[in-house]
Amino acid sequence: MQKLFIIILLVFLQIPVYAQGTDVSFDSTYESAVVTGTTQGQGENILYVTELPSGETINLDTYGEAVPIGSRVYLEHFTDQGYYNFVAVNRNKGILILLTVFIFCILALAGKKGVRSLIALGASMGLLFWVLVPLLVNGFDPIVTTLVFGLGVLGFSIFITHGLNRQSLVSFIGSFSSIVIAAVLLYCVTRAASMTGFIDDHIQYLSFATDNTLNLVRIISASVLIGILGVLDDITITQVAVVRELSDNDTLSKRNIFQKSLRVGRDHVASLVNTLVFAYLGATLPMVMYVSLLEIPFWILTSYEFIFVEIIRSLIGAIALTLAVPVTTWLATYVFIKSIRTEGEAFSTACSHNHH
Incomplete structure (x- = not known):
């Protein structure tokens, strides 16, 4: 348990760093969307067709990161410019599964x-x-x-x-x-x-x-x-x-x-x-x-x-x-x-x- 505490601390200490480093000079919100397909961008660049919560679809540049079709991604929506920026693939499902297994193991063993x-x-x-x-x-x-x-x-x-x-x-x-x-x-x-x-x-x-x-x-x-x-x-x-x-x-x-x-x-x-x-x-x-x-x-x-x-x-x-x-x-x-x-x-x- 104590060793896990070290790992969790070392990993999550990075979060405030990124949060403080975010550019706050623009009005923006974060949204979740689903990748439904791909399309050809300029040159060899691949754009991902992404469906927004509103039902609208946009072509999204992930800056070289491969994203499987059907994946849920996080976008930053710059509301004053009507522009969407790719942030990350939603990986929380894996974390929740491991967290559930971890809690189960702790409770089963230590009561x-x-x-x-x-x-x-x-x-x-x-x-x-x-x-x-x-x-x-x-x-x-x-x-x-x-x-x-x-x-x-x-x-x-x-x-x-x-x-x-x-x-x-x-x-x-x-x-x-x-x-x-x-x-x-x-x-x-x-x-x-x-x-x-x-x-x-x-x-x-x-x-x-x-x-x-x-x-x-x-x-x-x-x-x-x-x-x-x-x-x-x-x-x-x-x-x-x-x-x-x-x-x-x-x-x-x-x-x-x-x-x-x-x-x-x-x-x-x-x-x-x-x-x-x-x-x-x-x-x-x-x-x-x-x-x-x-x-x-x-x-x-x-x-x-x-x-x-x-x-x-x-x-x-x-x-x-x-x-x-x-x-x-x-x-x-x-x-x-x-x-x-x-x-x-x-x-x-x-x-x-x-x-x-």
Whole structure:
């Protein structure tokens, strides 16, 4: 569930960029239409015969994109000019099918906890679109704002899914501590690297649409922090659960429990770091393929800003995950061992009084 959260965040963060980049100097509306056939345009250009909701048909230029007959497409209608512009093929049906399958799988496997997990995911996405993105677009500090956003996301993800208890609270504190450490590292690294923030077209569109008022380097840092959020609660919840189970064994000292829990955490970290790095590599596969074709020394390639960002994204994410294990394990050991010992002492005292 947490890994899916990363993917959804990374994909949908692009939507506000395009929305801000839309030319608003013309009156326009969006309409849905159906492609009914093709016709020959100028030269070898193929135009698509498209039926509008009103029943009128127009010849539509899709700018080289092949559109199957019968497909539903989205058009931008410039009402003051009577002109229609092709926007995209309607692909929402595929999304709805996959979303339905996803929800079914979650509910079938996780039951009530799956329901709570879906509610937490929905709340986190709402917080992203309706709170974080508007604040960032309006110039609020990206790192500080994202840290506050992280409090909300971790709160939804942990407390709604796992309940309001000591185990969840320790996991929450451990996760947020790791995010803060990652934010400090990002701040130091990006300042030392003399970054500009212009790493791809999306960033340039965003800068243009907001009149160059945003700190792009901090926006990139915020995206790195968001990418880490989804996997932190996974590892911290597991670590706290391990400590909680081991703490029931009265023969183990606090040191023993910490060491045994840490050994479990090492295995978990190894798999999660691998998952995180390959998730980033998979998302940037076209870039990796392009870089492989360049006859440029590796140490020079890594200094290119768009490559540098992906490297620090993976490394800082891995560092945050790794540090989350000892931080959360130590905190859980302190909280649970102290609590259990206090309860045990109270029980012993009560028994002693009853005996007398």
